[in-house]
Structures are given as C-alpha cells and as structure tokens.
Amino acid sequence: MTAVSAAHSAERDRRRRIILLFSFLALVLAAVVSLLAGRYPAPGLIPLPRLAEDDLAVRLVFGLRLPRLLTAILLGMTLGGAGMVFQYLFNNPLVEPGFLGVSQGAAFGAAFVIVLMGGATVPVQISAAVFALAGLGFSSLLARRLRYGGWVLRLVLAGIAVSALFSAGVGLLKYLADPLRQLPELTFWLLGGLAGITWERLFSVLPLTLPGLLLLLLFRWRLNLLSLGEATAFSLGAAPGRERWLLILAAVLPTAALISISGMVGWVGLIVPHIARRLFGAEARFSLPASMLLGGFFVLLCDDLARLLLAGEIPLGVLTALFGALIFLALMIFQKPKVRK
Amino acid sequence: MSTPLLSFRDVNFGYRRGQPILHRVSFDLLTGRITAIVGPNGVGKTTLLYLALGWLTAWSGDILLEGQPLNGYGRLERGRRIALVPQSESTPFDYTVFEYVLMGRAPHLPPLGTPSPDDQEIVWQALEKVGLTALAAQPVPQLSSGERQLMLLARAIVQTPRLLLLDEPTAHLDLHNKARLLDLLRQLRADGVTLLMTNHEPDVVLALADDVLLMETGQPPQAGPLGQLFTAEHLSRIYRLPVRLVEIDGRKQVLWT
Numbered sequence: 001m002t003a004v005s006a007a008h009s010a011e012r013d014r015r016r017r018i019i020l021l022f023s024f025l026a027l028v029l030a031a032v033v034s035l036l037a038g039r040y041p042a043p044g045l046i047p048l049p050r051l052a053e054d055d056l057a058v059r060l061v062f063g064l065r066l067p068r069l070l071t072a073i074l075l076g077m078t079l080g081g082a083g084m085v086f087q088y089l090f091n092n093p094l095v096e097p098g099f100l101g102v103s104q105g106a107a108f109g110a111a112f113v114i115v116l117m118g119g120a121t122v123p124v125q126i127s128a129a130v131f132a133l134a135g136l137g138f139s140s141l142l143a144r145r146l147r148y149g150g151w152v153l154r155l156v157l158a159g160i161a162v163s164a165l166f167s168a169g170v171g172l173l174k175y176l177a178d179p180l181r182q183l184p185e186l187t188f189w190l191l192g193g194l195a196g197i198t199w200e201r202l203f204s205v206l207p208l209t210l211p212g213l214l215l216l217l218l219f220r221w222r223l224n225l226l227s228l229g230e231a232t233a234f235s236l237g238a239a240p241g242r243e244r245w246l247l248i249l250a251a252v253l254p255t256a257a258l259i260s261i262s263g264m265v266g267w268v269g270l271i272v273p274h275i276a277r278r279l280f281g282a283e284a285r286f287s288l289p290a291s292m293l294l295g296g297f298f299v300l301l302c303d304d305l306a307r308l309l310l311a312g313e314i315p316l317g318v319l320t321a322l323f324g325a326l327i328f329l330a331l332m333i334f335q336k337p338k339v340r341k
Numbered sequence: 342m343s344t345p346l347l348s349f350r351d352v353n354f355g356y357r358r359g360q361p362i363l364h365r366v367s368f369d370l371l372t373g374r375i376t377a378i379v380g381p382n383g384v385g386k387t388t389l390l391y392l393a394l395g396w397l398t399a400w401s402g403d404i405l406l407e408g409q410p411l412n413g414y415g416r417l418e419r420g421r422r423i424a425l426v427p428q429s430e431s432t433p434f435d436y437t438v439f440e441y442v443l444m445g446r447a448p449h450l451p452p453l454g455t456p457s458p459d460d461q462e463i464v465w466q467a468l469e470k471v472g473l474t475a476l477a478a479q480p481v482p483q484l485s486s487g488e489r490q491l492m493l494l495a496r497a498i499v500q501t502p503r504l505l506l507l508d509e510p511t512a513h514l515d516l517h518n519k520a521r522l523l524d525l526l527r528q529l530r531a532d533g534v535t536l537l538m539t540n541h542e543p544d545v546v547l548a549l550a551d552d553v554l555l556m557e558t559g560q561p562p563q564a565g566p567l568g569q570l571f572t573a574e575h576l577s578r579i580y581r582l583p584v585r586l587v588e589i590d591g592r593k594q595v596l597w598t
Contacts, residue, residue: 221456
C-alpha cells in the first residue's frame, strides 16, 4: 500500500517538474518570437536574413528590443514571485508586494521628482526606489507602534495607512503639476511602460533583482512552513520573525528596483500566483518557480501587445490591469466545484 | 531516579508588564507519561504549553528539557524533540494532506534542504498509522475537523518528538474520532513519547491521563497522579461548581449539575 502511494507522489512531483520545464521552454520561445516581432521593416516578424545585412535592424533588435523584453520578463518574474511570497508570508491570498506602502511610495517618489525637481530620468528612478523602500520602512515602524491585533494584521493596517498617505501626496502633486509639461509625464509613469528601457537601465536593476529572486528560490520549501502561522513554524524549527523579514526584503527590493524603471504595473503580483497555484498546487517548491515563469510570460505578452497592437504605445500598466482583471474574473466565474478525487 | 523530561522551576510569566498570568509554576514531566493540564478558561493552560514549546519566554524561573535549559537548544534540535498539535490552525492554500504532513520533517533537514524520498516514506507510514492514507491527495481546506486533527497528529509524529504538546486535541471531535485519537495517543505513550495536553473534557482526562496539572486562578498549580488530584473536591473548587465522581461499569465518570 505505502509503496504504491509513494510511487504515486513521486510521479506527481515528476509531472510537475516536466510542466515547469515546459513552461520555461514556452517562455524562451515567446521571447524569441517577441524579439523578432515589430513594425520594422514592416509590421510582423523581421525576416532572419535581414539581420545579416541591415545594420539598423541589428541595432533595433539587440539594442532596443532585447533589453526591453528581458526587462519585461524580469519584471514579470519579480512581480509574480514576490506576490506569491507575500501571499504565503501573510497567509492571505489577497496581498501583493505593493501593499506595504511600496507601490504608492514609488509613485510618490516619482511624482515628487517629476513635479518639483524637473523630472530627469535617473533622479525619477532613484527617488521612486527610495520612496518605495521608505514606504516599507514606514509601514514596519508604524506596525511596531500599533497596539492592535497580531503581527500580520498590524503590518497590513500600517501598509494601508501608509499607502493612503502616499496616494494623497500623489494627488496633491498632480494638482500642483504643470498640466502641459509635467502632468503628461507623471500620468505616463503612473500607467507604467517599458518604452524607455535601455541595456544601461536593465543593468542598473540587476544587483538588487537577481540576488533577491535567487534567495526567494532557495527558500521556496521553507515558505510552506512560514505560511502555517508563527507558532507552528516555530515548532517546526523555523525562526519565523527573522526568516519573514529576510524574505520580505528579498521580495520588496527587486520590486522597488523594477517599478522605478517601469512605472506602475499592477495586478501581476495578485493574479499570477493564483494561476500558478491553480496549475501546480500550493506546494511552494513548484508554485513559486511556476509563478515566476508565468509572471514573465504574462508581462512579456502584455508588453508585446503594448508596442505592437497600435502604431503608438499603449501603457503597459493598462494592459496588465485589463487582462489581469479579466483572467481573475474568468477564474472566479468558471472555478471548478470544490470536490476532487 | 532519572532526569525528568521537562521541568518547570518557579516559572513566572505574563503578557503585559505587571500582570502575571503564571506565578511560581513548578512541576516535572516524567518520560512516557501523559499529563493533562486541567483548569478553568483563561487560567493560562495554553500559555503554559507555549512556554514548554519555547515560543514564549518566561519572565523568571527555569524551564529544563532533559536537564538542560530549553532556550539553550538550537532551533532544529528543539524541533526534533518537541512537537505541537495546536488547537486551531488554518491555511487558505490548497496543500494536499501529504504535503502538509511532510512539513513535519523540517527540523530533520539540513538548512534550505528539501525532503528526501526517505522523509516521504516516513510520512506515508505516519499517514497509515493515523488512517489518512486514502486522503493523502485531498486538499487540506476540505478536511473535516476530525480528519484535520488526525493530520496535525501525523505531522507531529513525523517530527519524531520526545515531548508532544497538544492543545485541546479532542475539541470538535465526534465520539468515533475521539476514541481513535485516544488510541493513537496511547500508542505514542507506549512508544516512549511524553505527552502534555490541555483538556476540558473530564472523560478524556480520566480515560487517558496518568498525571494531572491542576491550575487554579491565583494559586500555584498542583501536579500529581490522576487518582490523587482529579477528585470531586478539587474539581468542584477549581470550577466553582458542585461536581461528583461516579463509577459506572468500573470506569470513573464526572457528573455535574
């Protein structure tokens, strides 16, 4: 009996590994197709021989499209992975990395520089990243001062309050902004987009992003323990307080870095982890890498649509929100009844 | 006499400064016995369990595990010696029963390690022991409370603890599941595991416990064998309710009102 069942669970793990591999290959394929797709020389895929003879095509594909699509994949992997991690750490399927004041902090930081300091690209990035982290810092400081509820509830409440303060600040800055020069720039940043991505910008976020994602992947099985609540995790030999903070930082730092170059791109951190768990089960050893792969896939496709659908650029954040919300609704409406064999 | 598995020596504890809940608590747990913590709501029974787990830290006094200070143990060493079956634990995520129980192997793994086929085999044996083999692939949120309790016990079993802490293990269980759980706890005792549980049900305490830790508001708790402490007189006093102990078919029962 046990031998048979054990073989069964090994078979399930093997199947999930194969689907993960398949997802990875699908992502690579999508990346290659995206690299070739565009409006030069004509709308559609660039013919391969052209890359041998046309200097402009080479510069377009490797100088502009490649860093952009790599950033899209990295952004999706970070938002999907960080969203999954936050949902486990807070034992709540409705949170995402932006909610500890991080997203609104970044928005405020960008708006501040655009409206009050002229809005050169690099200062906007730096200010967005700094205020994203300040949002996290304020939320956690505030959570320590609150005299209500447990650790998780206090952090959530503090995050809501800090986000509200920052978004009030963004509203004020919008009101103050010069409607002809600053407001369009601010609005564009708040809607998110990868049009301005260069190799240099991509490289500037890697030192925070790659170590963070790697750490999350290394801790993926332990995420399961942390999702059971503090006392239980402790009884299983974990150090819930320390491990939680480590993983929160490992999720928030890459998120802040990427938001600072992409602007606000919503819904990915919320919807992608749901789909990953639907396909791979709750066990984080599989669902976390799956969420990263699916996130990369989702943002890459949205960004392709953003640059290909119309002659002009559609804001990426608009598309992720549109498709994210549609998929979310579809999942809720067509959810399988909760009886399984 | 051998070293007690767990000792409390003059332990004081409270959640807020100036408001002690436990005052001068001293007792020993002997290896291979079942001790029931009995007392009214709010007297600090669960608090005492969490102190024994090391999750809460005493204000003063010593808590010793096998003669050594409990807080001197490493996290993993402690996790291999003490397991907890909490009263309520919920997850919104669709873990399967198998994946959930597998988490009990965590203290046996190297840092950042993942479970091996050996660990999985240990989990299958535990599932068979508690009778959940058929539900191994079932999502945890769909279990009944009885099945959930058995699953939490299986997770504790794969930790291979020497001390098992249980918080109201029979709450919400029907008679069949209650009897099954009691059998399993007796088997663990026979295997040399020491059990410390809180329990509000006198019939469970009478059927299972060897020793009793009697907790009373404002008094230091008394520890001793079941027969000495679980008497009509003591129970009437701590619950402030007239209680009678009667014997039916050779088994003691508690009658109240």
